[in-house]
Amino acid sequence: MLGLMGSPDSTTSVVLSVAALPHVAPPPRFPTGRRSGRLRVRSWMKSYLREADAGSGEAASAADPSAALTSFGLRPDVLRSRLDDLDAPDRARLALAAAWASGAKWLTLIDPFGSVPGHLRTGLRGRFAELIAQEGRGVVFSSNSLTDHSIAEAGVADIEKDQLVALGSLEQIVTEPRGSLPAELSGVNVYSGLARKGWLSIGHSAVRARTDLDGKVFVTLGWRAALLSLDEHDPAFTSATVFEAIVTGLRDRGSCLQAKLSPVDTEMGLALDVDLADLAGVPSRQPDPTDSTKSDASAEPAEDSAANAESDAGKKPAIGFGVLHPGLGATISELRANVKVGTHVFVEVDTSALHAYPVE
Numbered sequence: 001m002l003g004l005m006g007s008p009d010s011t012t013s014v015v016l017s018v019a020a021l022p023h024v025a026p027p028p029r030f031p032t033g034r035r036s037g038r039l040r041v042r043s044w045m046k047s048y049l050r051e052a053d054a055g056s057g058e059a060a061s062a063a064d065p066s067a068a069l070t071s072f073g074l075r076p077d078v079l080r081s082r083l084d085d086l087d088a089p090d091r092a093r094l095a096l097a098a099a100w101a102s103g104a105k106w107l108t109l110i111d112p113f114g115s116v117p118g119h120l121r122t123g124l125r126g127r128f129a130e131l132i133a134q135e136g137r138g139v140v141f142s143s144n145s146l147t148d149h150s151i152a153e154a155g156v157a158d159i160e161k162d163q164l165v166a167l168g169s170l171e172q173i174v175t176e177p178r179g180s181l182p183a184e185l186s187g188v189n190v191y192s193g194l195a196r197k198g199w200l201s202i203g204h205s206a207v208r209a210r211t212d213l214d215g216k217v218f219v220t221l222g223w224r225a226a227l228l229s230l231d232e233h234d235p236a237f238t239s240a241t242v243f244e245a246i247v248t249g250l251r252d253r254g255s256c257l258q259a260k261l262s263p264v265d266t267e268m269g270l271a272l273d274v275d276l277a278d279l280a281g282v283p284s285r286q287p288d289p290t291d292s293t294k295s296d297a298s299a300e301p302a303e304d305s306a307a308n309a310e311s312d313a314g315k316k317p318a319i320g321f322g323v324l325h326p327g328l329g330a331t332i333s334e335l336r337a338n339v340k341v342g343t344h345v346f347v348e349v350d351t352s353a354l355h356a357y358p359v360e
Contacts, residue, residue: 001132003152004142005173005181006159008111011142014159015108018140025052025104028095030083041086042079045098052102068101069094071131072124088115089124096128109141113148125151146174146185158182176357178218188220189272193356200356206241206268209351216359223258223275225353229327230338232346236327239348243269247343255280259339261347269347276339277322277332 004011019026028048031039045065066076072093078086086094092115099107112128113121129151132139143149149156149170158166158179165179166172174186183190193202195213202208202219211217227236232244249260257277263269320331328345329335339345 001129001139001141001152002154003149003156003170004140004159005144005149005156005185006142006165006179007161007181008142008144010159010162012110013162014157015110015140015142018106019108021106023104024106024108025099025102027108027110028098029110030091030095036083039083040079041081041083041094044083045079045094045101048098049102052099052104065097065101068097071100072097072127089117089120092116093124096124100131104137106138106140109139111143112141113143113145122147144181144185146170149173176218176355177220183220188222188355189270191219191221191270192359193217193219195356200354202270204267205263205270206243207270207349207351207354208241209354209356211356213356213358217356218359220355221270221272221349222353223256223273224324225350226272226274227327227348227350228259228274228276228325228345230343230345231327234327234346237346237348239351241268241351242346242348245269245345245347247339247341247345250276250339250341257335261345263347264344270349272347272349274347275324276328277324277335279322279332281322 004014015027018024026048030036030044049065065079069076069078074090074093074097078090078094083091092113095109096112099109113125116124125148141148141152152170155168156170156173157164158173158177158181160179160181166177166182173182177183177186177188177190180190191202193200193216195201195211195215195217198210198212200209200211200213200217200219229236232242244264245261246264247259248262251258251260255278256275257279258273259276260271260273262271319326320329320334322332323330323335325335329338
């Protein structure tokens with residue numbers, strides 16, 4: 001199995017190119033239009049198998065699709081139904097069953113699991129992979145879901161702007177991304193950089209780190225590998241490499257609120273995406289490194305703890321639910337009020353989180 005990720009136009013183009021080769025079944029696709037949903041499943045299946053016959057060289061149109069339907073959890077009487085009568089998961093099962101019934105050595109599929117809810121998707125994907133392994137067929141499919149590509153034994157191809165950006169195992173594609181999509185899916189910023197004389201640099205920015213590499217490299221930085229504040233002199237900053245940036249975009253991603261940042265001075269900073277808050281929850285109080293060193297035997301008397309509570313509160317303010325950058329606001333409400341498109345913030349990058357790998 002070979003998985004393709006990238007823009008839908010690019011990956012669809014590749015799938016269709018593969019489908020034009022001998023002994024390859026075309027990707028099953030449902031008709032569109034106002035009256036297309038009234039088409040009977042049997043008629044659609046026969047039409048697809050005739051098309052598959054023309055390219056695969058197999059006797060697909062003479063095949064009995066009942067066994068294929070059953071293999072993917074559909075009753076044979078679904079053939080009497082109209083396409084409109086099928087929900088999204090059953091349409092996905094029908095497409096897989098049609099491709100399977102073609103008997104072709106190679107199958108092609110366009111985002112075959114995209115319409116299937118998560119609680120059904122894993123089982124259907126696993127069943128498909130099991131059948132492919134048993135029969136020894138080949139598959140080229142497209143998807144922008146990392147979990148879908150877990151079945152891509154032959155590897156994953158990242159295709160962007162009609163160019164092959166990277167080809168390798170799923171682990172290689174997401175841990176050392178060379179394109180914007182795998183970087184997005186794995187939650188990192190990706191840059192072109194240069195390693196020279198023991199130092200890693202990204203463009204002309206002042207963000208640098210030690211490295212053993214030499215030459216042109218790619219560099220990733222996670223969405224939580226930077227600290228933001230409205231105060232340039234925030235005591236939470238611990239390095240001299242703090243740069244000013246402008247919020248150029250805000251978006252939701254899963255449980256997170258995110259910002260897109262552009263540096264005021266490209267000689268100092270980096271453009272990056274960063275998580276602002278996580279509504280799945282984070283600790284409500286910053287951990288105190290000294291807490292883990294205190295044993296029960298050396299703990300303060302209760303009255304001393306109470307007496308020191310007020311002074312400690314001033315040093316270690318509580319952080320509100322979901323807040324990742326206290327310097328932007330102690331609560332989500334404060335964060336939303338303080339951070340808008342156009343807001344200037346100050347950024348410190350955790351250079352130890354920079355991951356570099358060779359371009360070649």
